[in-house]
Amino acid sequence: MMVRCILFMLCCLTLYCNQSVGSEAQSEQRLLKQFEIRKQWFIDQNILNMGQTPDYINRLVLEDSPYLLRHALQPIHWQPWSNNILALAKKQNQLVYLSIGYDTCHWCHVLANESYIDTDIATVLNNHFINVKIDREILPEVDAKYRLALERMTGNPGWPIQVILTPDGDILWIDSYLSQPSLLSLLKVLSSKWSANPDKLTRKAKLLQNHLFSSQKISLDDFLLPESYARLLEDVMAVLTQEQSHDSPRFLRAEWLLHLLAEYDKTANVEYLDIVKSQVDSFLISPTYDFIDGGMHRYSETGDWEKPHFEKMLYDQAQLIRVLVKLYLITGMTQYIEIANQTIEFVESKMKYNGYYVSSLSALSNDIEGGYYQTTIEDLSRLSDEQPSLFKHSPESKLFSLHSINLPSAKTINALSQLRKDGSPFPMADQKGILSWNALYAIALAEMYSATLDEQIQRKMYQYIDQLNELFYRDGQLYRIVYDGRASVDAKLDDYALFIEALLLKYGISGNSNDLALAVKLSNQMGMLVDNTDSLLLAVDDQLPSMVAMAINAYKQLYLVTGEPDMTDMMTGLMTKSVQSPLTISQLSLLFAADKTARNNRSPYFIGRGKGVVNFVTVGKDLILQINLAGGWHINSNKPLDKKLIPTAIHFINDDPVKADFPEAKRVSLSFSKNMLSVYDSTIQILLDNQQLQRTRMPIKLNLQMCFDKICLLPETILLVPPQMITH
Template sequence: MNRLGSATSPYLLQHKDNPVAWQEWGEEAFAEARRRDVPVLLSVGYAACHWCHVMAHESFEDPDVAAVLNSGFVSIKVDREERPDVDAVYMTATTAMTGQGGWPMTCFLTPDGEPFFCGTYYPRAQFLQLLGAVREAWTTRRDQVDATGANVARALGQMARAASPDALDEDALDGAVAALSEDFDPVHGGFGGAPKFPPSPVLEFLLRHHARTGDDDALRMVEATCEAMARGGMYDQLAGGFARYSVDARWIVPHFEKMLYDNAQLLRVYLHLHRATGSALAERVVRETADFLLRDLGTPQGAFASSLDADAAGVEGLTYVWKPAQLAEVLGPDDGARAAELLSVTDLGTFERGSSTLQLRREPEDRAWWADVRERLLTARAERPQPGRDDKVVTSWNGLTIAALAEAGVLLQEPAYLDAARACAEFVLATHLVDGRLRRASRDGVVGAAAGVADDHGNLAEGLLALHQATGEPRWLEAAGDLLETALTHFADGAGGFFDVADDAERLVTRPKDPSDNVEPSGQSSLGGALLTYSALTGSSRHREAAESALAAAGAIARAAPRFAGWSLAVAEAAAAGPLQVAVVGDDDAAAELAALARASTSPGLVVAVGPPDAPGVPLLADRPLVRGGAAAYVCRGFVCDLPVTTAPDLAAQLGTGSRETAS
């Protein structure tokens, strides 16, 4: 009997009517496998995964395939976004066995959870052959199967051991920029060839490196990549927001799903690019992406859903692509032809069946005309089949979103963004914290059973610290400190880094630990960044030392493969530049002006505290009096403070050059 009907994951619920007797991950399923003495089929995917849908339609909805699975296997379905710990363990095994990974992930396990064969997508005929071969090996070569599983489990444990610490010093940071420059695509932006994923953590590192050192090569790579992504088909030119990746090297044809974690990080990258350069394109992308998040991914509870599907009505990209005749039908012949030329929609097409993704290779000369066209096309597009939405609320990704919206709210002076960040933080803390411990996800306001992992703690703490700096409210600083204390107590590996799961979490065949950053920060680097920011806001040397140890634990991978250590490198830039602490006391317009100027600083080590003198719960404001009864700013570098200033020019001078006259 299929047992997914009571699942909270939208991905699992997509499979609740399959004839396969799916079970959720848990001891009950493995106990049944031991009782029946059969292998376990583990299928891992996520709701927006195109090839997961394909394999489901081809195989898991097929009665003949289901009959084979139900008679000879215990079948477990896992949402990788809900159980990243399970996904991490078996993706490592899959990559080790096959040389590549991806979803859907298909693994065969012993009843003790040890993997003995792993792969990804299999067409129906090949999958049936594989099931037969696994059953044959299980019944006739059982000793070999068990030995393989034990050897793989042993190897996974060895891979998770801590690497030797290697400090991310000035040479390492400069070397990372040089290595990235060699891998940079000077024609189309981005790194490497197709497919191209948005390298958000790497772009943040390069922005911070430029801010700290003035390295124009680092900024050039960011500007070229951000413009190419924003003008290509990977960016939704009508509704805002980025697709997950581009299948080509020119950013023209995306894999159409939109992920919360991508859009939150890219919003922050473009915001910081706008702050550094004044780019109008970057500001437009920030506003459109923030509006997309609020409009299309916001949940009734105030948080943010995980993703929009790549498919609509079973067809990938159906919602988003256009033909010239379709533009003319909506806009009329003249405007349709004009829009087709502007948006690179041709008779030949750039996508399937003569359709085209929309590109915006130049800014429209007539802004009013373009605004009208965009609105009309959006209205027509809304009448098409729409992609499904995975409305699961993931702690980690909502933390990334809180940080991005909080910063966008204050830097762009958009209260709606800041209000959204605050509402999201309130919901996550009220719902996802259960008995003082963080859970991974919720849906429709009901929290799931899966425990929070390291990046849940790190990214949520990062978001709360950004919200504290944006609002001056001490409750967010306190909540972040509690999360970091939990991480230091339950996730530390004893060698300076962090495991992905807590010491009291469910036991898997190995305790996963991956320090590498890919499309989002790893648990280790996210915790390192939050620890560093918290130390600057509170003056805690213990948290600073923990942050530096986490960075050193990622040093080897950062030196060898900087594309897979982007957030660790970004945090290392903050460590090298900071802390630069700016405390603004006062609550009038003068204080607001000083705070806005402080937040405009591009220093990677910057933290800002704003509020009345000696505000409870805000350490940076302690013993900072008003000056002559008015607002004042105190600038400190490395815990050595300049004299307080009361005017914007004086603060700008301190932030730009740093007065060497210090106060006790």
């Protein structure tokens, strides 16, 4: 009976208020029905005991987010975010209380367990506020806005984020975690002041809103991009160096590391490589990298990497794989690829769920942060003879870590893994699938294949991208979230951009035209989303590149594949409305994306406005550079008969020649020349000296010019990173 009474009260305080009593009853029944469907989930998550009837149910029970569902049985009249929230607030002349977090956020759970089950706080919120709960992973554009405001207000953009808005949508107050007494006091004070003098608070909120979101928008044309990008890279290296000695949270900063490694490829400046190796190696031998199960923890609470914060995010695993693959290509150190493989095995075994990969694993085990990873053992020698040389155990932190980046044997790792299984249970997972994070993992697999030509990785990547298509693209609509068998929430900018990139990588390697057709179709839908997006707020990097940078990269790759000028127009449009002044390292990815001359230096390499594609392939034990050209197109041979024509040539980045056996050329007569010409067309295979490539370990330059019967395109120079073949 209590549930039914509270549900009736809830309906009168939500968007159903202006509907009939019959509609209210239908809404009530809908919530009860959905609760019954998900009742076992609440029991499995220890939110509800077997046989227990909840005292409260709110509208979050309808949502496809474990984070929101955890708040569905609280006494607060929570609602999900919608475009109607402010209209409701104006109609009822009430403040809006926003709470933003995510499922594996430790302090989000502390706040919930202290304050959101508290009936005193619930009474104030229910009587005086419209209460909105947001999963930041589902609504990244809403989160980005308030995270930026929190950073500018407090200097700390972490979660949870709590915001109080006026009915006009202006920020009256914003902060992160507050204790229960502090939050209750604040809510009482603000609700009382709003009741007494709403106009005064409205004016105050408008002043704060203008302060928090004031920025100078400029055009990238005002900058010399190479110089600005180089300056930001210097700032990045300074920050990375400082973070090593600071007693404050330290992230791997994988996106920065990838930029530094790309710059090393272009310049051969060892300063870029050295700082990346220093960062990664120190990270890998710390407890923040989990060498037992594989995979990395989200960050360390200290600059020495010794105190991990134990969440494991899918996107972190994908970015770690990308960095390790790149280091392997540059250095030839097999330890990096072994750890990349271990990370893939971890994602496959611990994060796979119903055909996709879960967004994250909690830091908690038995309500103890890091409990699963902490073990007490006095005699390590009984576990492994390798212990003194390869790994260590800290009695203080109860954590294992490596002595060097050499992994112990599988036997030793299995023994250590069993030690964990005998302790605390494995952390719970946020079981929703996020398209952008899953697509990023698919991109990491594609890069792993390009680096190793490992056919097992290739098959895994193909199958997985096809699976994402089936799960997240339904009836012509791309979705962001898959959970509990349902696809929900329209795809965001990052979902479109990263999925398009994954499809293009697969297309370039497999030649499956269906992947290209879908990528082009999705780019049109992404264009409509861009037109309705506040791109200025989404142009700032976090742990991943900014959404705007992702979208620009997707359009750039689409132009390389299709040659369609509309793609460059979309790039230009995004760049002209997405830049804040002054430029900071948080816009590094945007600057890199805005450089139209910059290409991805991984296969597949699209050439000639999509009329050709370059890949490394193997034939037996030979490494082949394969160029596939569309019908009617050709490139000049390496020894053209007409000396004025551009030969196809391969050199190292320092202009030393690469040993290569070119195929026999065709002699043809074309309309623009009176003389016979020596050309390659269709499929061209160039045999490379793999021993020389492995010994030299430098990128190579492919120079060519694509021509048709009556026209020639401009000459192209493509920077290629040769793979290091893996044999099984």
